[in-house]
Amino acid sequence: MPTVSINGTSCSFAPGQTILDVARAHQIDVPTLCWYPKLPTVANCRICLVSVAGQEKLQPACYTPAAEGMVVETESDSAIESRRGVLSLLLERYAGEHLAAGKGREPRNEFEEYVVRYGVPVAPHGELGLRSGDERPGDTMIQHDMSLCILCTRCVRACEDIQEVGVLDVAERGAHSHIIVGGDGDPDHAGCTWCGECVRVCPTGAIFEVIPKQRFGAEALRTPDKVARSICPYCGVGCQIDLQVKDNEVMRVTSPWIEEYSPNQGSTCVKGRFGYDFPQHRDRLQAPLIRKGWMRNGDRWAWTGEQPRHREGPWHTIEELGQQRKPRPPGRSVGKSRTTGLPVIEDQDVRDRVATPSTWYSAFREATWDEAMSLVAQELLRIRTEQGSGALAALASAKCSNEENYALMRMVRAGLGTNNVDHCTRLCHSTSVAAMNRALHTAAASGSMREIEEACDVIFVSGANTTETHPVFGALLKRAVAKGAKLIVADVRRTELASMADIHLQMLPGTDVALYNSMLNHVIAAGLVNQAFVAARTRDFEQVRAAVQPYTPEMAEKITGIPAGTIRHAAEMYARGPNTSTLWAMGLTQHSTGTDIVASLLNLMLVCGMIGRWGAAMIPIRGQNNVQGSSDMGAIPFAYTDYRSVTDPGVRGEFAKAWGVAEESLSLETGMMVTEMVDESSPIRGLYIMGENPVISDPDIAHAEHWVRSLEFLAVQDLFLTETARWADVVLPGSSFAEKQGTFANTDRHIQLSDAAVSPPGQARRDLDILIDLSNRLGLETSWQSPAEVMTEIASVTPSWRGVSYEMLLRRRAIQYPVPDADSEGTPFLFADSFPT
Ligand code: SF4
Ligand code: SF4
Ligand code: FES
Missing domain, CATH: 2.20.25.90 (ADC-like domains)
Known part of the structure; x- marks a missing residue:
């Protein structure tokens, strides 16, 4: 490797590196101002000038390529003098009087640190005066x-x-x-x-x-x-x-x-x-709440309110509100300070409220933790005894950590004896999971977001408005396009990505399957099938060929409204890649035929062989911050962690052993999905909800409200008195992401550690502590002292997380599963050689 000498140290470098790159790689500090990693170099500030032997003039380190045998001095007298001159000129138009007043001891920022480091005096402003420019007056952020x-x-x-x-x-x-x-x-x-x-x-x-x-x-x-x-x-x-x-x-x-x-x-x-x-927020719940009407007699709770029970409250139900015109939205609350004395907007209309209406609290009284937890445990166990485990269910949360979701599903399965546990994945990407499981026996993205910027030639985005819903990923996609990747967007709307796409397939709503089948039809007709991939990695290709045979681009034009020529063009661009990545989101999955739509997209992907290498990624873009992890952790009705079936006696035995319970206490019956739970014929009588609000998130919120009102017992663990929690018997104040340690799994399989920043307000407790307490009260011995211990257990029962530990995550913060052992570096992309089918 070639070398340069910097301040007497011999430094090796790779061709193309600048003096600054080499210095940084060898921990040699060179001051910079206009330069910033990953930004185009403009070399306009001149603070990084360094001496290079044999060169008459100082050279900008951020711009000058390193060359074999070069001898560089970063702090030569002339470099320092030049730097002082640069800083002095900049100070002429800079409001830095405090530096002079504080005798240069209080630098407030990167620039001032250089001023102090090089001892540059703050002189009176020159005749040009201070700079001005657009200052975004009135901007609240x-x-x-x-x-x-x-x-x-x-x-x-x-x-x-x-x-x-x-x-x-x-x-x-x-x-x-x-x-x-x-x-x-x-x-x-x-x-x-x-x-x-x-x-x-x-x-x-x-x-x-x-x-x-x-x-x-x-x-x-x-x-x-x-x-x-x-x-x-x-x-x-x-x-x-x-x-x-x-x-x-x-x-x-x-x-x-x-x-x-x-x-x-x-x-x-x-x-x-x-x-x-x-x-x-001022409306955070700070103490447990018990619905008025519940009275404790000795160690038993009894309902002393109306009989038969019909949950009421001094507020309008969703159904009643739906019969009224939606009122004007309240004023903008952005930037509102809690100390400005602004009036609290307590609009009764749940569609626009920004604060919890005080009437919602009136149905409750504050309680101690012991009161609240004993009531929850008593009622869940009572319903189990009287009506069986099948009458109980719980909703986990895609906003809660992996450890919390694991603890909840363990409590439901081993403490309540049912697999009736689900969460909001049912309403977003469960159709993706079903289709991916059917096609590839996987439930997560095959690749990484970053590979799209690094190695992808064609990006195919379907039903995803990424720049709005996942803006950081959206910016990455835009950078990939700026670097030369081609973009095909299939969307009924003209989204920002669609407007910059090479091809926008603007189909009529609900015609997705026809579009993907016709693209596949043309791929086959044009001889663009990846024959080697199809032969080695797929089966039943002839059936797929027969299925898409009727979907000529001309026929699809009639169904989708997209000209046949455009469909052909898109199909060829997709198939020719060489590396095409396939991305989709809820524009596909929230159809009633979502599984079929995703399956037809996956057929196209497989026939073209666009998976299993860096640059050809399959990414269902996940919505909530831990919707991937909640499912991975088994907070779904048909699987334990790692999607291992609850109906498999061998798997059941493994979990029974890990949890110290009898095998027979764990149900071998698939549990109910949330969409089944809310059905009118649902047998669910008692429900525990952690951090979800079905009365707002269900597709039919009036129906969801009817359902929660009809329950015999409802407990809600949440941050706020939500639209769902206001109907609860017991409300348990939990913790926000900032108040607890835990891990989350993102859309490209990164398991990441989040640390606690602040403590929960008032008597609110960490969610994991609530679940540990309740599990013990339900008779399920639970001795974890920390989320780290929960992760140890997760790793022991989850093959693809086997090597994960807090020790590892404290060191590296993020790792992509599968992580087979503690020495693993994680898995940036999957299926290089085979599928787990
Ligand atoms: S506002 Fe001025 S000092 Fe700040 S980044 Fe922009 S150009 Fe640089
Ligand atoms: S888009 Fe982002 S970087 Fe650009 S001006 Fe707005 S806040 Fe700043
Ligand atoms: S950092 Fe500004 S010229 Fe190099």
């Missing part, structure tokens, strides 16, 4: 203070090249240059997504987040009490975020360093960066 701008243009490039948005720009030339926001200063008009990437890269704080600064002050922001690495609670991308804590409150979210390994590569979207105040 991001504003600019252009008196701090040094015109490094990192923000412009980050917006353009990482987020692929292009809101910011530099206007005018020379001394008059300044940062602008779109054509008219309005970020909305310019398409800003409030992702905060510009905030992240700005080296001076000229671009800043408004809310934390207003609530906590600049000084507090510089001196957090604690920084906890967490996982964003919003979508399936699983962005790693850092929660900055002051006085037991999350004051700000930042993101990991861009070069750290994480699914988000350091980016976030508006939700992750700004949507962190719900853990501190």
